[in-house]
Amino acid sequence: MGANTFNETHQITFYETDVTNTVTPSMLINMIILASEDQTTSLGVGSDVVSQLGIGWVVTQYKIDITRMPQVNETITLTTRATCYNRYFAFREFWVHDEAGNECVHVESIWVTMNYESRKIVTIPEAIIKPFESEQVKMIPRLGRPKRLTDADQVMTKQYGVRYFDIDGNGHVNNSRYFDWLLDALPMSFLTRHDLVSLNIRFENEVQYHHTVTSEAALVTDVTSSITTKHRITMADGEVATEAECRWVPKQTATEPQTD
Amino acid sequence: MGANTFNETHQITFYETDVTNTVTPSMLINMIILASEDQTTSLGVGSDVVSQLGIGWVVTQYKIDITRMPQVNETITLTTRATCYNRYFAFREFWVHDEAGNECVHVESIWVTMNYESRKIVTIPEAIIKPFESEQVKMIPRLGRPKRLTDADQVMTKQYGVRYFDIDGNGHVNNSRYFDWLLDALPMSFLTRHDLVSLNIRFENEVQYHHTVTSEAALVTDVTSSITTKHRITMADGEVATEAECRWVPKQTATEPQTD
Numbered sequence: 001m002g003a004n005t006f007n008e009t010h011q012i013t014f015y016e017t018d019v020t021n022t023v024t025p026s027m028l029i030n031m032i033i034l035a036s037e038d039q040t041t042s043l044g045v046g047s048d049v050v051s052q053l054g055i056g057w058v059v060t061q062y063k064i065d066i067t068r069m070p071q072v073n074e075t076i077t078l079t080t081r082a083t084c085y086n087r088y089f090a091f092r093e094f095w096v097h098d099e100a101g102n103e104c105v106h107v108e109s110i111w112v113t114m115n116y117e118s119r120k121i122v123t124i125p126e127a128i129i130k131p132f133e134s135e136q137v138k139m140i141p142r143l144g145r146p147k148r149l150t151d152a153d154q155v156m157t158k159q160y161g162v163r164y165f166d167i168d169g170n171g172h173v174n175n176s177r178y179f180d181w182l183l184d185a186l187p188m189s190f191l192t193r194h195d196l197v198s199l200n201i202r203f204e205n206e207v208q209y210h211h212t213v214t215s216e217a218a219l220v221t222d223v224t225s226s227i228t229t230k231h232r233i234t235m236a237d238g239e240v241a242t243e244a245e246c247r248w249v250p251k252q253t254a255t256e257p258q259t260d
Numbered sequence: 261m262g263a264n265t266f267n268e269t270h271q272i273t274f275y276e277t278d279v280t281n282t283v284t285p286s287m288l289i290n291m292i293i294l295a296s297e298d299q300t301t302s303l304g305v306g307s308d309v310v311s312q313l314g315i316g317w318v319v320t321q322y323k324i325d326i327t328r329m330p331q332v333n334e335t336i337t338l339t340t341r342a343t344c345y346n347r348y349f350a351f352r353e354f355w356v357h358d359e360a361g362n363e364c365v366h367v368e369s370i371w372v373t374m375n376y377e378s379r380k381i382v383t384i385p386e387a388i389i390k391p392f393e394s395e396q397v398k399m400i401p402r403l404g405r406p407k408r409l410t411d412a413d414q415v416m417t418k419q420y421g422v423r424y425f426d427i428d429g430n431g432h433v434n435n436s437r438y439f440d441w442l443l444d445a446l447p448m449s450f451l452t453r454h455d456l457v458s459l460n461i462r463f464e465n466e467v468q469y470h471h472t473v474t475s476e477a478a479l480v481t482d483v484t485s486s487i488t489t490k491h492r493i494t495m496a497d498g499e500v501a502t503e504a505e506c507r508w509v510p511k512q513t514a515t516e517p518q519t520d
Contacts, residue, residue, distance in 0.1 A: 164446075
C-alpha cells in the first residue's frame with residue numbers, strides 16, 4: 001500500500017506568471033509547497049505541531065521536470081505524496097496537471113528535519129511522518145548532482161541583496177527566491193525565447209536577511225539538442241548557498257512577448 | 261444609479277504574506293488588480309480589447325486605507341467599482357472584506373489611458389468605459405500629494421536592479437514591485453513592529469528592465485500619535501519614478517515573528 005496522496009486545485013493569477021504569461025519557477029515552488037502544507041495540516045502534523053518538537057522540515061533538493069509550464073488563468077491540480085523515507089531523509093513527489101488531465105510538471109524533492117537551535121539535521125520523528133503512510137526504505141532515490149560551474153566557463157554574474165519581503169512566516173528566506181536569483185542572471189533575450197524543461201537544484205547553505213548574494217550562470221555548449229545552463233549562488237565569503245542545473249528548449253511558438 | 265460593482269473571493273496563501281503572516285502591500289495591489297482585470301474581462305473590455313485600440317490603462321495614484329491587513333489562510337472578498345470619470349481620468353475604488361464582513365482595506369485609485377507608441381495620455385474612449393456604468397463628472401476626487409522628502413530629512417537609502425521577473429505580461433514593471441522597493445528601505449525592526457494604516461503613492465515615471473533604482477525613506481517626527489514615513493524612488497539620472505507617504509501604528513500584539 002502506497003503513501004496517501006493529497007490534491008487541490010488552483011487558478012493561476014497574473015502575478016504568478018512572467019512576461020510570457022507563463023508560471024515562474026519561483027511561483028511553481030510556492031504552489032507545490034502550498035499543497036504540501038495543506039496536506040500536513042489536514043493530517044494534523046502541520047508546521048505548528050512540528051515546531052513544538054523544536055524542529056522544522058527543510059528541503060535540500062528539488063528535481064523538476066516540465067512537460068508544459070501552465071499559463072495565466074488556467075486551473076491546475078496540485079498533487080503531492082510523501083513517497084518514502086528513511087532515518088534522515090524523506091522523499092516527496094509533486095505533480096501539476098492541467099484541466100484536461102495532462103501532466104504538466106513532476107517534482108521530486110528531498111527533505112530533512114532540522115533542529116532550530118543547533119541547525120543540525122535530526123532523525124525524522126516517527127510521529128510527524130507516520131500520518132502520510134509513507135514507505136520506510138533503506139535508501140531514498142538519488143536525484144543526481146547538478147553539473148558544476150568550472151573555471152573554464154564563461155560566467156554571467158549578478159548580485160542581489162536579501163530583502164525584508166524575501167523572509168517568510170518561518171523567519172527564513174523563502175526557497176522560491178533562489179529561483180529568481182538563479183534565473184535572472186540569464187539575459188532576458190534567452191529567457192523569453194526558451195522553455196525550461198528541467199531544473200535540478202541543491203540547497204547547501206542558508207542565506208540571511210541583509211546578505212548580498214552573487215548569482216553566477218553559464219551556458220553549456222554541447223552536442224545534445226537541449227540547452228543546459230549551470231548556476232551557483234554564493235555568499236560574500238564565497239560559501240556556496242545553492243547549485244543548480246537547468247535544461248531548456250527553444251520556444252515552440254514564435255510569438256514575442258508584448259512590449260507595449 | 262451608481263457604477264456596477266464586481267466582487268470575488270480569494271484565499272490568502274503563505275506566499276502573499278510576510279514574516280508576520282500578514283498580506284504584503286505588493287500582494288494587496290496584485291489582488292485588487294486581479295479583481296479589476298476580472299471585472300473588465302467580464303464586461304468584454306479586458307486588456308486584449310483595450311490594447312486593440314493601441315492604448316492601455318495605467319494607474320497614476322493609489323490611496324490605501326487599512327483597518328486590518330488580512331492574514332495567511334483568511335478568505336477575503338475583493339470588491340471593485342469604476343466609480344466616476346472625466347475626459348482624462350478614471351476614479352476606481354476597491355474594498356477588501358474579511359469573512360465576518362468587516363472592511364479591512366479601502367483603496368482609491370486614479371487611472372489614465374496611455375497610447376502605447378507615444379506614451380502620451382489620451383482621452384478615455386467611451387467604448388471601454390461605458391460598460392462600467394461609471395458616473396461622468398467634471399472633476400474626479402483629489403487624493404492629495406504624498407509629503408515630499410526634503411534636504412532636512414535623514415534619509416535611508418537602498419538600491420535595486422530591475423529584474424526579469426519584475427516584468428509582467430504587459431511588458432512593464434509590475435506596479436506591485438515599487439511597494440517592495442519603497443518599504444524595504446525601512447529597517448526590519450521597524451517593519452515587524454508596526455502596522456501600515458495608510459499609503460499614498462503617485463507613479464511619476466516608469467522604470468525599465470535593467471535600470472537601477474534608488475529607494476529613499478525618512479521617518480517624520482511630529483506630535484501626532486501615528487508615525488509617518490516619506491518615500492521616493494529615483495532612477496540613475498535622478499528622475500523621480502515614485503513618491504509615497506505611509507502612516508503606521510505600533511503593532512497591537514506583542515508577538516515577535518518566528519525566527520526559527
